[in-house]
Ligand code: SF4
Ligand code: SF4
């Protein structure tokens with residue numbers, strides 16, 4: 001795996017690091033059944049490492065992106081996240097939100113789905129149909145844009161993310177970093193990051209390159225079976241809420257099963273491979 005972040009940055013611990021739920025307690029004293037080698041624990045370490053890279057850049061570079069607290073326009077963009085990242089959001093909400101607030105987010109997500117159907121029927125169709133990850137990525141490339149509604153986890157009053165310390169990888173890196181592998185095609189990439197940031201070279205000049213983190217992110221978002229990586233379907237946060245609300249624990253943060261958290265990664269991969277990699 002080329003460009004893998006340094007092993008030392010991502011080393012396993014014996015559970016003495018802070019728990020992924022945001023309690024501030026050591027993992028072995030908090031979520032006691034969770035393996036420090038679980039998918040969720042790896043994702044949280046990846047979050048920490050990429051934050052460190054972005055933080056170091058912010059502390060030392062005179063050229064900065066305009067992203068700031070309360071700027072949340074990009075929280076209305078259509079973008080998918082992995083299942084384990086979504087479950088980390090539920091764990092955070094369970095600890096920090098009231099039951100009513102949680103139920104309200106599920107309600108809002110159902111409203112979001114209806115709105116998407118009206119305003120972006122192509123995106124809605126690919127979201128709700130049984131397509132594979134490649135088909136999903138293709139649909140995102142062709143149809144994704146800015147929704148008329150923000151993420152249901154955004155505080156609309158003040159534009160702040162209500163799950164900030166547990167927010168997914170893309171939320172952490174969009175705007176505040178870039179991914180550049182150096183290919184000539186990428187150099188020609190047009191488009192904007194958002195209405196305040198031009199894409200391509202302009203973005204690269206004001207942000208750190210986090211290309212090295214992507215292989216690990218993809219490893220954790222998907223399933224590794226021997227040398228093969230099986231791509232898992234991803235969904236926008238609102239649609240994960242819809243799916244879990246309808247087919248999981250209702251309008252609650254109940255997870256059903258905790259494989260993403262409790263099982264060591266290799267064991268989890270093997271189990272998902274045996275089940276056809278559909279879901280955990
Ligand atoms: S990417 Fe753009 S919209 Fe998002 S926080 Fe940064 S400046 Fe604001
Ligand atoms: S999780 Fe937070 S940062 Fe990410 S889209 Fe939702 S509100 Fe915005």
Ligand SMILES: [Zn+2]
Pocket residue numbers: 019020021022023027030031
């Ligand atoms: Zn915990």
